[in-house]
Amino acid sequence: MTPDDKTLTESGLAPTASKARILLLACGALAHEILTLVKRNGWDHISLTCLPANLHLYPDRIPAAVEEMVLKHRADYDEIFVVYADCGTGGMLQKKCAELGVEMMQGPHCYSFFEGNDAFAEIAEDECTAFYLTDFLVRQFDAFVWKPMGLDRHPELLEMYFGNYEKLVYQAQTDAPDLDEKARECASRLGLKYERRFTGYGDLASTLEQVAT
Template sequence: MTPPDDATLTISGLPPEGAGRILLIACGALAHEILALKRINHWSHLDLQCLPANLHLWPDRIPAAVEQAVTDHRANYDRVFIVYADCGTGGLLQAKCAELGVQMVEGPHCYSFFEGNAAFAAKAEDEFTAFYLTDFLVRQFDAFVWRPMGLDRHPELRDMYFGNYT
């Protein structure tokens, strides 16, 4: 797995091993990919603390959850990085990270991490009818889409919700 060019630049900006302990506070939906990058690159100086992926169902709760995680863990690390995009917080997460003095990965949402923010933005006008499915979302479809959207109780809503996706 090779991350996109702009993600490589962001990730490679992390201090090398021996420069102190680093904590990545991330969305649980990205855990598999982050752990793969950590393993492939032998980043033994990085630790990962994931927050529940279902916070995306309530984006307004993400900044407070990130703040709590930073507060809980900051004293044990030389640096803390936030591996979330805006994820529907309307800039509140970026403001919270600035207030806390921690860096956050840039991007509108984590789907843009997979192909890089520039490539994702270039396709945004052409793919606005796309419903993005990551491996995580496919595995957790019932918990993150089907039940929260009420489709388990009202399957007739499926075409209304998804009818304009191509």
């Protein structure tokens, strides 16, 4: 059973299978999507463990946290694959994974690989004033945006943070009207235009298919 979003944000997820050959070490923000792909494809040989999603608030801590988990679980699996993009680590996560001898997702962040890294690269320059949310971040908007930025206490900071943004792009992994409605509300709270873009799982799905074979 997938933990609730609060647990994934603050605590992560323990390995989901004890006799699997491959361990996916992922961000808690990706747990729902990965577990859906594992179930859909019948990947019984794959286990998932997640670091707390709120590590994204402190990206400099991600490489060390990944290293700790790889060393902790390496002896139990034939292969460990790191389901993080660069995620604001400035190349340090890629360097750490190379040192550990494990592979990781390609791309600068999950917005890119959900869109498809090639497709995102083509539109990135035109969307430099776009603020992105995924399914998880729509659900956890207050925990990842509103409260960490202090907007719950100091709404006057809204213009400082978002004055140069023009639109909020909701990259939808699923067709969920309730999330669409909530994403619209998030855009309204930020004073931004709203755009919903169905991405599905993008490069996450194709990459994990390769890992699983």
